[in-house]
Amino acid sequence: xxxxxxxxxxxxxxxxxxxxxxxxxxxxxxxxxxAPNLKWVKPEPEVDGESSCVEPQFANVAGASxxxxxxxxxxxxxxxxxxxxxxxxxQQVAGQRGxxxxxxxxxxxxxHVVSLYDKDGAELSINxxxxxxxxxxxxxxxxxPSVDSSSASP
Numbered sequence: 608x609x610x611x612x613x614x615x616x617x618x619x620x621x622x623x624x625x626x627x628x629x630x631x632x633x634x635x636x637x638x639x640x641x642a643p644n645l646k647w648v649k650p651e652p653e654v655d656g657e658s659s660c661v662e663p664q665f666a667n668v669a670g671a672s673x674x675x676x677x678x679x680x681x682x683x684x685x686x687x688x689x690x691x692x693x694x695x696x697x698q699q700v701a702g703q704r705g706x707x708x709x710x711x712x713x714x715x716x717x718x719h720v721v722s723l724y725d726k727d728g729a730e731l732s733i734n735x736x737x738x739x740x741x742x743x744x745x746x747x748x749x750x751x752p753s754v755d756s757s758s759a760s761p
Contacts, residue, residue, distance in 0.1 A: 610664045610665050610667075610668050610671075611668050611749075613664075613665075614665065614668060614671055614747060614748065614749045615749065617727055617746070617747075617748055617749070618727075618748060619748060619749060619750075619751075620672055620674075620748040620749060620750040620751075621750075622748075623727075623729075623745060623746065623748045624654065624674060624676075624745075626704065627674075627676045627729065627743045627745055628651075628652050628653075628654070628676060629704075630700070630701060630704050630706075630731070630743065631652035631676055631677075631678045631741060631743060632651060632652055633700045633704075634678065634697055634700055634701065634731070634733075634741055635647060635652070635678055635679070635681075635741065636700075637693075637696035637697055637699070637700045638681075638685070638693050638696065638697060638739070638741070640696060641685075641689055641692040641693035641695075641696045642683075642685040642686065642689040642690075642692075642693050644683050644685075644686070644689075645681040645682070645683055645685070645739060646681060646682045646683060647678070647679050647680070647681050648679050648680045648681065648682060649677075649679030649680065650679070651679060652676060652677060652678050652679055653676070653677055653679065654674050654675070654676055654677075655674075655675040655676060655677040655742070656674065656675050657672055657673070657674040657675075658672065658673065658674075659671065659672055659673075660672060660673050660747035661673070662728070662747055665747040668747075668749075670749050670750050670751050671747050671748070671749055671750075672747070672748065672749075672750050673744075673745045673746060673747045673748065674745045675742060675743070675744055675745065676742060676743040676745065677740075677741075677742055678740070678741035678742065680738060680739070680740050680741075681738060681739040681740075681741075682738055683737075683738060683739065684717065684735045684736050684737055684738060684739055685719065685735040685739060687716055687717065690719050690735070693735075694719070694721060694733075697723070697731075697733065698723065701723050701731055702723075704725070705725045705726060706723040706724060706725050706729075706731050707723060707724065707725075708723065708724045709721065709722070709723055710722045710723075710724075717736060718735075718736045719733070719734075719735045719736075720732075720733070720734045720735075721733050725746065727746035727747070727748075728746040728747070729743055729744065729745050729746040730743065730744040731743050732744065
């Protein structure tokens with residue numbers, strides 16, 4: 608299957624954007640329920656940046672783009688006592704939106720770094736130390752699936 612055909616089978620960029628922002632809002636709520644000490648800096652999640660796709664197979668597909676999404680950050684880390692409950696809550700919420708394959712990067716007292724992935728390659732990343740950051744590094748999607756690759760510049 609060629610790269611464009613693979614991207615055409617995925618959600619559109621607009622759908623993925625809306626889904627990722629909604630997921631971050633749900634994750635914030637789940638984490639706050641498990642760790643009530645968190646104080647979110649921004650009122651809601653936001654798009655942190657957009658660019659053309661970096662995956663080699665999609666780099667030259669016209670209209671292909673990805674974004675990074677930020678939860679707004681929280682003042683305060685999740686306590687070691689609250690961490691297992693918070694991580695379980697995030698996995699449950701994210702699992703309902705197709706995120707799984709958990710990877711624990713660091714799990715030591717006062718420092719927790721974990722990730723979940725969806726089928727298209729998006730990564731939901733949580734880093735809780737002195738403060739807490741939750742981000743989604745979005746997968747590649749077509750901004751406009753009707754763009755003809757032969758008539759658009761890469």
